[in-house]
Ligand code: ATP
């Protein structure tokens with residue numbers, strides 16, 4: 001993300017903890033805020049509520065970037081927000097948020113929350129009693145700032161006067177390009193170990209350094225990621241690797257010894273002298289980043305297939321014998337690897353099947369006799385499997401001839417395809433050619 005900081009030191013201190021940076025002294029312009037977000041902000045204000053843009057939206061605007069979404073914070077309760085916007089619905093049980101929808105864009109509106117973890121737990125216990133829950137969970141603007149993760153994520157853009165409100169010295173940290181935890185890193189990472197992954201994600205995306213205390217605590221508390229529910233880690237892993245900075249993120253995750261808490265099976269191969277795993281995963285992630293940059297879709301199944309390939313590759317190689325062909329070995333190894341992986345990350349079923357298909361296809365692509373290629377090329381998984389094979393070849397597996405053949409096969413006419421198949425020989429009688 002380009003760094004275009006426009007921050008001066010002219011700020012007004014409104015109380016002991018907060019500074020207000022007036023409109024002329026910061027770089028946020030309404031023209032860079034989505035129309036939907038502005039509508040929400042203005043409507044809340046008009047109804048007499050406090051209304052701020054907050055989180056990554058404010059951070060990225062101040063850095064001259066293009067926010068991927070806009071979050072709004074307000075003192076209006078979820079029911080009050082819901083009543084104001086016809087196109088909205090309340091989501092979440094523990095922390096109720098309102099999603100306001102405009103076409104494909106969703107603006108998330110959250111009522112100011114207090115930081116107190118104990119209050120949150122009490123709130124959770126008293127979830128049946130909405131009134132008590134709200135009393136315990138909601139707070140003031142200041143509370144809301146201090147319960148956030150990093151100082152640069154706790155800046156508020158006030159739609160009432162277009163100023164930026166900073167309780168946590170977030171502006172200074174933006175300028176210093178440093179990620180600082182709000183409060184004690186030791187405690188805040190204990191409260192929520194996912195903040196370690198968030199720190200890595202933002203460090204990669206923003207090219208920020210981590211403040212020393214945070215660094216140290218990540219090094220000490222990595223094991224706590226094992227306590228995070230596997231379903232939440234699935235969501236976080238997607239954010240880590242589908243934000244356009246996956247290669248850098250991977251590098252940082254390994255540097256901080258966190259990668260093993262996400263993909264233990266892959267991490268085992270990272271130290272091998274041939275460097276295959278590191279090269280393969282890096283290449284896959286570089287490709288992912290490129291696709292995102294040109295706004296091409298990235299399938300999570302492809303990503304997970306790539307991240308787990310080194311383990312599948314190794315395991316299927318061990319299973320393979322003349323009586324146990326590559327296709328069968330890949331299928332069995334793939335299933336085993338996925339089963340082990342599920343204890344760390346809950347990969348949804350629809351993606352699991354696609355991953356198996358991509359892996360098994362690696363053997364099928366090697367079988368070019370008879371009419372098989374004609375069938376394979378029109379299979380819905382062909383393109384992903386072909387791209388996957390190119391990646392293996394680029395990592396140094398000896399597949400150049402096979403890759404060139406398939407590249408050409410896709411380019412030529414139907415007649416030429418038949419000729420190419422014919423040149424490979426008739427259907428094979430039994431067993432499979434060694435395919436991976
Ligand atoms: P981006 O959307 O660009 O990935 P973001 O900072 O907006 O980054 P979100 O996950 O959208 O990240 O969260 C919005 C805001 O909510 C954050 O900026 C932060 O202030 C707060 N937040 C999110 N997750 C946590 C958490 N685990 N602990 C504390 N605060 C959090």
Ligand code: MG
Nearest residue numbers: 055056057069
């Ligand atoms: Mg966000």
